[in-house]
Amino acid sequence: xxxxxxxxxxxxxxxxxxxxxxxxxxxxxxxxxxxxxxxxxxxxxxxxxxxxxxxxxxxxxxxxxxxxxxxxxxxxxxxxxxxxxxxxxxxxxxxxxxxxxxxxxxxxxxxxxxxxxxxxxxxxxxxxxxxxxxxxxxxxxxxxxxxxxxxxxxxxxxxxxxxxxxxxxxxxx
Numbered sequence: 001x002x003x004x005x006x007x008x009x010x011x012x013x014x015x016x017x018x019x020x021x022x023x024x025x026x027x028x029x030x031x032x033x034x035x036x037x038x039x040x041x042x043x044x045x046x047x048x049x050x051x052x053x054x055x056x057x058x059x060x061x062x063x064x065x066x067x068x069x070x071x072x073x074x075x076x077x078x079x080x081x082x083x084x085x086x087x088x089x090x091x092x093x094x095x096x097x098x099x100x101x102x103x104x105x106x107x108x109x110x111x112x113x114x115x116x117x118x119x120x121x122x123x124x125x126x127x128x129x130x131x132x133x134x135x136x137x138x139x140x141x142x143x144x145x146x147x148x149x150x151x152x153x154x155x156x157x158x159x160x161x162x163x164x165x166x167x168x169x170x171x172x173x
Contacts, residue, residue: 025053026132031139035117045108049099057130059090065123067112119143
């Protein structure tokens with residue numbers, strides 16, 4: 001077995017819910033989704049993108065779990081109020097770097113959930129990259145997960161009212 005094959009196999013073993021894009025150059029690590037309540041109309045998906053190749057850009061997301069999935073972030077205004085922003089141009093994924101999508105920061109916003117996000121279920125998420133193409137990951141629903149950073153509550157996504165991974169390679173088409 002070659003070193004590259006061994007490294008690839010080790011990465012798969014260590015990250016059972018990782019998705020790989022463009023021959024493992026972009027990896028989607030530790031994805032999960034949640035909503036505030038079973039009757040919520042919105043939710044959010046969080047993960048970490050690790051890029052082991054040239055710079056790329058995440059430009060879109062989609063899932064059958066919601067009528068719309070948007071790339072969002074939070075930004076503090078001049079009055080200290082956190083506001084959520086749709087980032088239409090997407091997010092840069094630096095060469096040999098990573099981007100964290102976490103509560104209170106960057107995330108995929110699910111608007112108009114097509115059904116409840118039930119704890120323990122999974123939902124498919126397709127991420128579209130400018131260069132690497134599409135990659136689909138199965139995202140576990142984890143309604144009990146707490147923010148690792150202690151949280152400010154801004155990432156809970158339950159009060160917006162807006163209708164708000166297994167291993168696979170990017171689509172070469």
